[in-house]
Amino acid sequence: MICRDVLERLSPFLDDELDPLASREILEHLESCPGCTVALARHRELSLGLRSDLDYHRASDLLGARVLRAVRGTTAGTAVRRDEPAARSWLWRSLVAALLLLVGGSWWFALSGRVDRDTLIAREAVSAHIRSLMASHLTDVASSDHHTVKPWFGGRLDYSPPVADFGAEGFLLVGGRLDYLQNRTVAALVYRYRAHLVNVFVWPVADAREAFEPPLVEQGFQVIRGTHAQMAYCLVSDLNATELKGFARRLAARPHAP
């Protein structure tokens, strides 16, 4: 592939929307072409800038309640009124509407409250992910050897995070670093899959569950949370959901070596 072809395909390449062959050709080209590598970095920086600097505008509670009322078929005002006992029917109607608004509103509130709790940690993790890519502070210890990365955490954390290498499956260990999540210092393991980086945050939990949640999208990044072998995991990446899920499955299948 020549530079022009590569430059034209950088956008879908970063989005992981090229066929594997074209992706591989671009990767090979990038290894030996500083110019295209710079262009790739600019593309990546733009994407990160967009995701970190643009606000995600959420619907107001009022809009939520309005829509919910419409769904329930209780929108007052659009219908033509009949003129018989107009006053009384209006009183009734507003009473019912107020009641439904109250019920609907609290339902909505409860729902959004739950969603918020679930996404809170995801947001924190995505911020940490973006910071790690922007500040060129991806790793404190850069090594593809888990025998180097694991001991590095030894003196720095009061627990020992499981560090595994999934190179055979395409997820190359890049290194590790300390990060801060959920009001505590946590281990961040960094893996590379093709052009994508995955941050895996790991910290111990008392929870003995064995489960990984379905991916959730936060600021355009995929986030998967889970617990395995009494460790909480949070994976963040711009990989697509299917591949990140595959990676989470591999992590979960790993026996915990203390």
Add this chain to the structure above:
Amino acid sequence: MTLDLGAERAGQERRLSPREQERFQANLLPYLDAAYNLARYLLHDVHEAEDAVQESCLRAIRHFEGFRGTDGRAWLLRIVRNTCFTWLRLRRGGGSLAEFDESLHTPEDEASGPAADLARTVAAESVREGLARLPPVFREVIVLRELEGLSYKEIAQVVAIPIGTVMSRLARGRRDLMLILEAKPKGER
């Protein structure tokens, strides 16, 4: 407790059956934020965006039998973007939405921020401004991709264009955005 509202409205306003209401709530309401976010970036106005989302939801209710229950997000976003583009077209008196206004390219002479502003190549403010200057058809694919994390296939469904067009629109949108951001006199270069 229905108070004959249904009978009154029969024929003009479609009402969802209890089962449909449930399906609507389960499949579409979770994407209300996504709907509003897209509308905000397309219309750039809090109230218009809220009204557009509400109108879109009313349309969604009216045409709910057309929802096959596979991808609620794409289905709702598609209605929202159609509503927004109709509004944009009305606002501009039917002008083409795709054309790139060259006047937007001229870098503004604004008071340059403090030195901290130079610390990062792409300052938050200019990213926001830059995106706002892109024509809506490019802005929309960038928002769907970067903020909503949709795949090209999903974007193609929302916008109703072929995947190849999604690819070229995104590439073009990003290239133009980079040009806009670079045109800003921000110290380096």
